[in-house]
Amino acid sequence: MVMLLTEKQKIKHVTWITAIGFLGSAFTFVLTIFIAPLPDFSSEVPKISQLMLTMGQIGTALLIIGCVAYGIKMAEEKKTIHAIGFTSMSVAQGILFVLYLISYNGHEKFEEAYRMFSASLYLLIPSMLLIAIYSEFPKWLRILGAVACIPYAVENILFSFTGKFDETIMMIDGIGNILFNFVYICWGIYVLRNLKQELKEINSM
Numbered sequence: 001m002v003m004l005l006t007e008k009q010k011i012k013h014v015t016w017i018t019a020i021g022f023l024g025s026a027f028t029f030v031l032t033i034f035i036a037p038l039p040d041f042s043s044e045v046p047k048i049s050q051l052m053l054t055m056g057q058i059g060t061a062l063l064i065i066g067c068v069a070y071g072i073k074m075a076e077e078k079k080t081i082h083a084i085g086f087t088s089m090s091v092a093q094g095i096l097f098v099l100y101l102i103s104y105n106g107h108e109k110f111e112e113a114y115r116m117f118s119a120s121l122y123l124l125i126p127s128m129l130l131i132a133i134y135s136e137f138p139k140w141l142r143i144l145g146a147v148a149c150i151p152y153a154v155e156n157i158l159f160s161f162t163g164k165f166d167e168t169i170m171m172i173d174g175i176g177n178i179l180f181n182f183v184y185i186c187w188g189i190y191v192l193r194n195l196k197q198e199l200k201e202i203n204s205m
Contacts, residue, residue, distance in 0.1 A: 008202055014073050015195045021066020022188035026181040028059030039170075048104050056100040063184065064093045070191065085130030092124035114165045121156045125149045128180075137190060145183050151176035 005013065036052040071086030095116065102113050131137075132145040155172040159165065 008199060011198055011202070012195065014069055015191055015198075018066050018069040018073070019188045019192045021062045021064070021069060022184045022191070025059045025063035025066065026184040026188070028055055028062065029177065029181045031055065032059070053100045057097060060093050060097045060100065064090050064097065066184075066188075067093065070187075079134075079136070081130060081134040082136065085127050085134065088123055088127035088130065092120050092127055095120040095123070111163075111165055114159065118156050118159050121152050125152060128183075137187070141183070141186050141190065144179075144186065148176065148179035148183050151179065 032052055032055040036055055037047075037049045039049075039052070040047040067086045067090035071083045071090065074080075074083035074086060099113050099117055102109065104110050104113065128145050128149050132142040135142060137145075151172050155169045155176065158169055158172070162169075
């Protein structure tokens with residue numbers, strides 16, 4: 001049975017799917033900080049709790065859903081470059097999702113996984129910059145998105161030179177994660193606040 005939606009219902013559903021994706025992903029990240037043990041790199045075999053990996057899977061899956069939903073919405077509104085940014089970000093997040101499925105049973109395995117993460121930044125950072133430059137978000141939010149790319153760019157450069165994941169890179173990575181998740185929260189709030197205006201425009205047609 002196919003569910004037929006009116007234009008207003010479709011906009012509401014897509015908006016809430018998008019907002020839940022963005023806000024849910026950020027909430028999962030914050031919750032992980034409080035309930036999951038931090039990774040331990042002091043031993044020969046890095047220790048990453050299964051709870052952290054599972055929470056990472058959930059948060060990344062929610063973000064992919066949010067990016068895909070918003071990307072499709074932008075494409076339907078003929079905002080093509082904006083849509084490309086969110087579509088590219090969903091692909092980059094798909095790569096990150098795979099990293100939570102790897103068995104981290106040694107430093108070599110961990111550094112191999114980090115190389116995959118480092119490679120994903122070549123897609124993640126440009127996608128965020130496309131969103132920052134071409135999106136309809138407020139100027140301050142677009143600037144924040146561009147600034148959030150800086151820690152990831154720095155850690156990628158450091159890893160390219162050293163080839164090792166150390167405490168410095170871990171700290172920079174943490175700053176990047178916090179900034180990106182703050183941006184996701186702002187995106188979620190924006191799309192919810194913008195919903196009222198979109199419905200008002202439909203009613204006036």
